[in-house]
Amino acid sequence: MNIPESSLPRIVIIGAGFAGIALAKKLRNKCAQVVLIDKHNYHNFQPLMYQVATGGLEAGSIAYPVRKIIHDYKDYYFRLARVSNIDTKSKTVSADIGELTYDYLVIATGSKTNFFGNTEIARNSMQMKTISQSLNIRSLILENFEQAVLTKDTQERNFLMNFSLVGGGPTGVELAGALAEMKKAILQKDYPDLDISQMQINLIQSGDRILNTMSEKSSVNAEKFLQQLGVNILKNVRVTGYDGRTITTNSTLCIESATVIWTAGVMGALPDGFEEHAIDVRSKRLRVNEFGQVNGHTHVFAMGDIAQMESAEYPSGHPQMAQPAIQMGNHLAENLERLMAGTQMKPFGYFDKGSMATIGRNKAVVDLPKLHFHGFFAWFVWMFVHLFSLIGFRNKIMVFLNWMYNYIWFDREGRLIVRPFKKKVFVSFTSDEV
Amino acid sequence: MNIPESSLPRIVIIGAGFAGIALAKKLRNKCAQVVLIDKHNYHNFQPLMYQVATGGLEAGSIAYPVRKIIHDYKDYYFRLARVSNIDTKSKTVSADIGELTYDYLVIATGSKTNFFGNTEIARNSMQMKTISQSLNIRSLILENFEQAVLTKDTQERNFLMNFSLVGGGPTGVELAGALAEMKKAILQKDYPDLDISQMQINLIQSGDRILNTMSEKSSVNAEKFLQQLGVNILKNVRVTGYDGRTITTNSTLCIESATVIWTAGVMGALPDGFEEHAIDVRSKRLRVNEFGQVNGHTHVFAMGDIAQMESAEYPSGHPQMAQPAIQMGNHLAENLERLMAGTQMKPFGYFDKGSMATIGRNKAVVDLPKLHFHGFFAWFVWMFVHLFSLIGFRNKIMVFLNWMYNYIWFDREGRLIVRPFKKKVFVSFTSDEV
Structure with missing residues (x-):
């Protein structure tokens, strides 16, 4: 090296x-x-990746060059x-x-x-652990809509407009909320020839509550928020297979869905x-x-x-x-x-500052060690904490301004298919970079 | 459809x-x-693409969703x-x-x-007509540097740090200038283990002056600016081949260069x-x-x-x-x-408002119909005109703020290899989308 x-x-x-x-x-x-x-040659801010996937932020706003962090440290080396x-x-x-x-x-x-060994699901569904994967999701959402306008077949259209998120943790919940807002604010306007009310967003959770690492109060409120946004929440349903067309579950329930995003583990x-x-x-x-x-x-x-x-x-x-x-x-x-x-090491102690999740505009849930709250103030706290945690002055400014813009104009201008996903899906099986 | x-x-x-x-x-x-x-589902602002290629702007800042432009027009349809x-x-x-x-x-x-039928050059060199191609150039520049730190072989290092731009039109000139600024402001800091003074930027022009569609005065000034930035300008040299390693020309001159960007036609x-x-x-x-x-x-x-x-x-x-x-x-x-x-059509008349090119910080040349000027004011005019011409309020703000940031901090934070180019170069031969 x-x-x-x-x-x-x-x-x-x-x-x-x-x-x-x-x-x-x-x-x-x-x-x-x-x-x-x-x-990668950058550090990325995973908690905001779902906004890259849904066109609210540009990838460059949540990534920061590693070399820039260490470039003036002595005897430091970075290797890609x-x-x-x-x-x-x-x-x-x-x-x-x-x-x-x-x-x-x-x-x-x-x-x-973690697909828990299910290779069929791994092959056919999307994941969101890297920026590339987030951009793939963004492309796929838009490509599905571009494809839906081409067909008169209602069943095919509904299939293309069906989005299923497997896993009711923060990632699934935040993606579901962002998709629901995209539906209302963007897709409805951009695709006047489609009946966007037919777009379905399913959040599938194997357990009996979403956000199950948070307080019960927050789970209930998050669920309420998602329902207000029109998300279908399916609890106690375990996904057992997905062949690229039909999701099968441990019950009799089957869902025809063109997009499955796996956040279940x-x-x-x-x-x-x-x-x-x-x-x-x-x-x-x-x-x-x-x-x-x-x-x-x-x-x-x-x-x-x-x-x-x-x-x-x-x-x-x-x-x-x-x-x-x-x-x-x-x-x-x-x-x-x-x-x-040569001195004695000290044991690690974790100080739990709490956790939070945002569901959408003015909608978030926050669990502090001794206090749980939700709604506008929680959403404000969520934004503040995330903005503050981003590395880099430019990134903070870019994210802040994009949020302002998106909030005021109900918009997400990152809806660009810069790298089509469907066309080169064959490569994605061999590399997580595509 | x-x-x-x-x-x-x-x-x-x-x-x-x-x-x-x-x-x-x-x-x-x-x-x-x-x-x-x-x-593509977006309109892109070609004149600023070279800044995407050199990490100064994010792709999303110079692209605008087509559907957003036409979504409230009656009986209008977009098809990807x-x-x-x-x-x-x-x-x-x-x-x-x-x-x-x-x-x-x-x-x-x-x-x-236009590679003028030279398939060898077409296969081995980069082009910059789409956003994907610009992002490929960005990745390749950085990948070459990441590779250069791995070798002790000076010849190999110099090969990897050699960048050749074929074609002395606005694209070649603007890329050369941006690369030269990247060298000084970014690469020197990010790669302390490399001798960045060995990085060579060659601008190869077959004719006897660069920017040959502009005034002679502007050509001379652009050339002076590029020389100040350390760019090697090779005039009256025609590139005849590039095998991925060595550029051959119509003279005895050969250049070992890992990156050839073709803007010659x-x-x-x-x-x-x-x-x-x-x-x-x-x-x-x-x-x-x-x-x-x-x-x-x-x-x-x-x-x-x-x-x-x-x-x-x-x-x-x-x-x-x-x-x-x-x-x-x-x-x-x-x-x-x-x-x-059913009425008579009118013939088109082109009103030439002039042309301009920027070479770098405070350095540009502007030809108005009756006035040619250069330097700081020209650079300011260039920025103003380009900012004003961008579609979309958000894009204007994003580009403006990035420019401010880059100007004040001598920085370009877009130096992220989000989609490595070298690793999947095999796909790029079959699609211009990779």
């Missing part, structure tokens, strides 16, 4: 997500050479690479661009969509090379101790979505969200310093 | 570029059914389609989505890159079906009379880049730029009205 030798110990961080960037920033000037590896294997014996990382040895290794590779994006005892089989996450060290290793750490730090309060690890990742990144910087200095 | 029958005559416009949109807007409420066809053939006998347009008959047909398909993007006498063989443009009617046809028109309206002043047709296209679109709306009303 052409990294110069250094007299300082080398810390290799794999992944420039919330955890990786938090750690990299804190390690600045800390008597170590740092190599940050990611398969896909890591394939870790050899903890020889302390070597293998990637598509070569190999690299480390003194300390931090795995922050995040999570990817994630699993660790695990590089090869770890022993069985280090991995949680079900979640594909790396089991780490309270210091973040991967089971059985002293110089290998994991943090963020990929790390499963089991505790009394979080028996199956922390929630796979931005907050635990950022806090782990910050904490690990201090622990690495302690480890390099 | 599922267009309803109408009692009004049907005008089919192929192409939503400057000419097509100008015409479509003017035809509003003019006793005709209008069908606008384009292979690639037209393959025109049958003027049966008055039928054939496209990938089906056929459509017309009463009046307007060809406004614009132009595409365009030709009409001509649909099949026209007789020989209607086509100019060399330029692949449709020969039209002073009313815009294609040679030998009364109900078929052409305008913009694809139209060659020969006159004493413009013996080989108007320059292929935005201004003639917009003026032809506006003029043809009136002529179509006259034709439908």
